[in-house]
Amino acid sequence: MPLQRRIFIYGAVFVSMVSIIIGISFYFTMSDAIEQQIGNRALNIAVTTANRPDIKAGFEAEDPHQALQPIAESIRKEVDAEYVVIGNHEGIRYAHPILDRIGQKMVGDDNERALLKGEAYVSKAVGSLGPALRGKSPVFNDDGEIIGVISVGFLMEDISTIFYEYTDNIAFIVLLAIGLGIIGSTILSRNIKKVMFGLEPKEIANLFTERSALIESVREGIIMVNAEGTITMLNPAAYEALSFPESKTLVGRSILEVLPNSQLPQVLQTGERHHDRPMIIRGKKTIVNRIPIMVNDKIAGAVSSFRLQSDIDQVAMELSQVKKYTEALRAQTHEYKNFLYTISGLIQLQSYDEALQLIHSETAAHQSLIQFITKRLQDPYLGGIVVGLFNRANELNVQFILDEDSHLMNLPSHLEKNLFVSIIGNLVTNAFEAVESLPEEDRKVRVFILDNGEEILLEVEDSGPGIAAESLPHLFKRKFSTKEKGRGFGLTKIHENVQDLSGTIYLEKGDLGGALFIISIPKGGIFHGTDN
Structure with a gap:
């Protein structure tokens, strides 16, 4: 019923x-x-x-x-x-x-x-x-x-x-009370139905169960407060992000007591929505969204969802790596197609000696690169990105120079390899873009990777025009770019990754005439600061 x-x-x-x-x-x-x-x-x-x-x-x-x-x-x-x-x-x-x-x-x-x-x-x-x-x-x-x-x-x-003379009056009063009760029951049932948004108890129970399961399953931390700023709900991800044990009771406490720098009270006052706002929560960099909860055009509370910046960076890093590997494979595929087309043409022209010479030359070049990487850069992450960047350079007609003094056997286990791959990939990609407007014979990019026992050195140099002096103070700021609008994320990401690895960035004018980025990563994880 x-x-x-x-x-x-x-x-x-x-x-x-x-x-x-x-x-x-x-x-x-x-x-x-x-x-x-x-x-x-x-x-x-x-x-x-x-x-x-x-x-x-x-x-x-x-x-x-x-x-x-x-x-x-x-x-x-x-x-x-x-x-x-x-x-x-x-x-x-x-x-x-x-x-x-x-x-x-x-x-x-x-x-x-x-x-x-x-x-x-x-x-x-x-x-x-x-x-x-x-x-x-x-x-x-x-x-x-x-x-x-x-x-x-x-x-x-x-x-x-x-007695009977009063019975009619009593009966009338009783019937009147019953009639008023029926009218009141009708109004009450309609109002309750309206307040419950037309839902039946079973539907409400199902929604509550689904809501609880949904909130607990999301990896983002979620905090909900009422109009007075009192916490009414937290999910397990929020406890984890706040570094609180789940046994600690936070529901019923003021949000400012738990998070003094929270801006949820501001949302309760203004009704303003906050999207993708950076915030430090208990020493952790997070990206926060805050929205008010509106009931009948009145602010009845607010909800905040947040994700650790490191999680977002990791996802972005993985996507960036996939994109770089994809571009590298595409370049390699394109290069080999051109190579096969050339061989096919020489065979059709019956220029067999030239075809054999081209095959031996290409095989020798790739074999030399693979042998060098196998002996001097044995880490599969770095070796893979270097091979991919080499193929991308061939496609762009850029001379890719892997310094013969490069040497790195394996990255330390406590240093995140994804960060190294991202740093090299972004620096080399920027170097490719810096030389793309030059004549083909002047397009040069050099990469140097070395493990000297105490630190890991990364050098990326190009033959481009270099970086103007007026751009240096803003070089690592988000969305700042010397190229067209909509760019300016690569160097920012490099800067953040180097900081996460407790490393140092140096920028000089290289021997090739362009910019020379030198990055030093201590193997012991000691923070030295950052020089721009």
Whole structure:
């Protein structure tokens, strides 16, 4: 059954039951009150009548019936009672609304307290006229002796009629309450459905489960705060990024208490969105996104997602390496296609000696490079990028010089090889671009790699125009480039990678006439600073 219908039914049934119970309780309470009021009225009339002098005098008359009957009837009509009965000390009637019953003994067996004990009281008994509520009072003579009893009665049937007169009003009130309850249940069920965005409880439970699983599965840290800046949710990645154990309770604490430099309070105040903002979180470089949570056009909270800069750099590095390897393979494929086309043409022209000479020459050049790398650069990462860059240089008609003094057996295990590959690839790619506008015979790029035992030296030199002096202060800034707009990431990445490796960058004018980048990476990981 849909939630809205269930809320309506439960609310309507509950209100109806409460209204009916209240109506019944009110009916019985009112009935008891009316019955008590009529009983007290009967008692007061009986007591007042018993104390009248003419009543006492009537008992002393020669014919008490003739003296008391008119008085009793007068009182009955005046107070609208069903009967006013007067009896002697033996319970024999002197006055009664029905004359035939005068002289007979009073019915009901409830006169003993009045005749024997002299008490005035209210009793409920079945008299000669039927069940009645009666007020009883003894009659005393001047000597204080009990000479008779006064009984004033109201039939229960008449009292019930009085009750029934109020039943319609009670029923109307109950029905009105039920009607208002049904209307209220309808409004409540609709409002609850609206607040819950029209979703059923099962759907909400599924969404909550899916949301929890999704938040816990993402690798980005996520922190959510309410409008007061109190943390309401963190995922495991956030605990890891903040270097907090998951057993430490952060939910319920102020975001400024956990992260004093957080800008989430600013987002809560302004509603501004922050995208890809750099931030230092507990000593770690991160990229942060912050967005406000809007409910009915009001800021109800904010959520922040962040990722460690090192993770992003690693992904970018891997993509950059894949791109470089792809370009290198494409260059090699293109170069060999040209080589095969040339051989095919020479064979078709029957220039067999020239074809053999070309094959031997190409094989010797590649064999020489492979042998040099195998002996002097045994690290597969560096060897692979050098071979790829060599093929790319052939495609661009650039003379690629691998310094014969280069020597590096293996990179230390504690130094990230990806960073070395990225540094060499970006420097050589920039060198290729620096010489691309020169005549083919002047396009030269030299690479030198050396492990001297204490540090690893990387040199990349080109024969280009070099770097202008006015560009030096901005050389390693993000998006600064001496080329067209939209560039300026390569040198920035080189600078960051060298810093991560605790290395040093030197820039000089090389022997080839262009820029000479010298990078020193300490094998012990000691930070020396950076020179631009």
